[in-house]
Amino acid sequence: MFDKLAGVEDRYEAIEKKLSDPEIVKDQAAYQRYAREHAELSDIVSTYRLLLKTRDAIFESRELLEDGDPEIKALAAEELDKLTAERENLEQQLRTLLLPKDPNDSKNVILEIRAGTGGEEAALFAADLFRMYSRYAESRNWKVETMAHHSTGVGGLKEIIAMIHGKGAYSQFKYESGTHRVQRVPTTETQGRIHTSAVTVAVLPEAEEVDVRIEPNDLKIDVYRSTGPGGQSVNTTDSAVRITHLPSGLVVTCQDEKSQLKNKNKAMKVLRARLLDRMIEEQTEQRSQERKIQVGSGDRSGRIRTYNFPQGRVTDHRIGLTLYKLDSVLQGEIEEIIQQLATHYQAQALQNAEPGSNRG
Secondary structure (H helix, E strand, O other): OOOOHHHHHHHHHHHHHHHOOHHHHHOHHHHHHHHHHHHHHHHHHHHHHHHHHHHHHHHHHHHHOOOOOHHHHHHHHHHHHHHHHHHHHHHHHHHHHOOOOOOOOOOOEEEEEEEOOOHHHHHHHHHHHHHHHHHHHHHOOOEEEEEEEEEOOOOOEEEEEEEEEOOOHHHHHHHHOEEEEEEEOOOOOOOOOOEEEEEEEEEEEOOOOOOOOOOHHHEEEEEEOOOOOOOHHHOOOOOEEEEEEOOOOEEEEEOOOOOHHHHHHHHHHHHHHHHHHHHHHHHOHHHHHHHHHHHOOOOOOOOOEEEEOOOOEEEEOOOOEEEOOHHHHHOOOOHHHHHHHHHHHHHHHHHHOOOOOOOO
C-alpha cells in the first residue's frame, strides 16, 4: 500500500512550488485547486516523513544491539521496542489516510424521514428523529432547511425532507440511512402495552448541477394550490409545485414556501439529489443491495437501530452497540454512535484494502 508514497511526496513538493509561482497565484481557480490538493496530501506526506525517520532510528537501534557494552545494548533494546510500536502506529495511520475518499463526504445533505409501520405512533417518532438530527446539526453549527413536509394533526410527521448545510455533513449523516425502530407505550395506550413502530431515513448527498444534468424537456412541472398543515397560509395562490422527471418517473412536490419559484428551486434540489443517488446505486450494485437492505420498506423486521423507551436504551444492530442514554441521544447527542460506525466501516475498508505494509 505504501509503494507509491515517494511519488506522493514528489507531487506534494511540486504543488508547493506551484503555490509560490506568481502566475498560479494570479489564476485564483488554479491556485484554489492546487491549495485543496496540497491540503489533502499534507497529512499523508507528514506521516510518511515521520515513518521514514522512525525506520532510520530503528536501523540505528538494531546496530547498537551489536555493541559490546551491556548498558548500551539494554537501552537500544528498550528504544527499539518503543520505535517498533511507533512505526506500527504510523503505518496504521497511513493505511487509513490512503483509503479512497468518498467524493461526497464534504457535501451538504438531503435528509428524508418517513413514517413506516405504526400509524400515528410512527409519525410521532419521525418527528422525534427530525428533532434529534436538527439538534445534532445545530451543535455542529450546520443550518437545517426544511424542503417539504407532511405533518399530522397531533405533532407527528408522515414525511419530512430537509437540507442540512455544512462542510462534511454527508460524512457524518451517511450512516443514518435505514429503518429506525421504536419500542414504547403510546400516550393513547390505556393498558400500558409496548408498541413497536418503524421510521425510514434516507441520506442523500446534495447534487450540484455539474453532478447531474437534467434536460428541461425531461421535466413535467405542475403548479397547484397548497393544502393541509403547513400550506394553509399560502393556499390562496398556485404556489405549490410538483416536478416529474419523465425518464426516471421520480416525482417531487414542494409547497412549504409562499413563492412558487422558491418551491420549484427546492423541489429541483431534492430531485437532483435523488437522481445522483440513483446514479451511484446503478454504478455500484453492491451499494444498491446494501441500501435496499438497510432502508427497507419501513416495516419492523429490517432495522439498523432500535430505540427502546422502557429500558432507556439505543441499540445499533450493525455494530452491536448499546447505549443506555436514550434521552441524551434524542436530544441530538449522537456523536458517539456516528464515530463508532465510522470506525467500524473504516476497519472494514482497511481489511479489504491491498495488503502489504513494506515493513522495514
